[in-house]
Amino acid sequence: MHRLDRQQLNAGYTLPATYGADRIVVLPRDPYWLFAYWEVTPDLAERFHNEYGGAWTAGENVLRIYDNDAGSIKDIVVNLSETGNWHFNVESSGHSYHVQLGKVLADGRFIAMLTSNAVRTPRDSLSAVLDPRWKMFAFWQNRYFRYMVVGLSSYELFDHTEQPESKGVYRD
Numbered sequence: 001m002h003r004l005d006r007q008q009l010n011a012g013y014t015l016p017a018t019y020g021a022d023r024i025v026v027l028p029r030d031p032y033w034l035f036a037y038w039e040v041t042p043d044l045a046e047r048f049h050n051e052y053g054g055a056w057t058a059g060e061n062v063l064r065i066y067d068n069d070a071g072s073i074k075d076i077v078v079n080l081s082e083t084g085n086w087h088f089n090v091e092s093s094g095h096s097y098h099v100q101l102g103k104v105l106a107d108g109r110f111i112a113m114l115t116s117n118a119v120r121t122p123r124d125s126l127s128a129v130l131d132p133r134w135k136m137f138a139f140w141q142n143r144y145f146r147y148m149v150v151g152l153s154s155y156e157l158f159d160h161t162e163q164p165e166s167k168g169v170y171r172d
Contacts, residue, residue: 024101024114031093031124036063037085038101038114048113052105059103063088064110068096068118075104093124 024038049056063076063086076088078101090097097119102112 022114024099024116026097026099026116026119028119028121029087031121032090033087034065034090034097034099034119034121035085035087036099036101036116039084040080040101040113044113048103048111052111055105055107056103056111059105059111062102062104062110064100064102064112065090066098066100067092068098070095075110090121093121096120 018039018041020041021039022041022044024036026034026036029035052059061078061080063078065074065076065088067073067090070092072091074091076086078086099116100110100112101114101116102110104110
């Protein structure tokens with residue numbers, strides 16, 4: 001096959017800036033960061049403005065992050081006219097989160113416009129579960145168990161790597 005030129009691939013095609021759908025999507029970036037992107041159509045913004053009036057205009061735009069496992073809530077102030085996405089830090093790895101985009105009114109009430117999907121951030125550690133049906137190759141097994149050492153100094157660890165039956169080194 002011949003190699004396609006990037007100019008030829010992109011000729012005449014552009015991604016739209018908006019899709020005309022009210023939605024917010026959250027994605028895990030790594031164990032401690034999430035990424036959310038959203039679109040608020042003018043119709044939805046007008047509907048909330050009509051319902052809440054001047055209180056809506058004076059309110060503060062907020063991304064509200066819910067830690068579903070810990071039951072905690074965190075607010076991040078965003079400017080909806082300048083951005084449609086946000087990277088944000090979360091406290092715990094391996095937890096389930098979802099996000100709401102809305103406003104905090106002057107009386108302290110939070111009014112949600114959009115609610116995201118729920119996501120779980122990955123763990124930030126090795127798994128302690130070893131499935132016997134999925135055995136590791138000896139090379140990887142040695143590298144994995146190198147981290148599961150009890151009571152050895154660096155020198156002793158280096159000294160005992162070739163002897164799996166050594167005291168203090170856990171082996172299956």
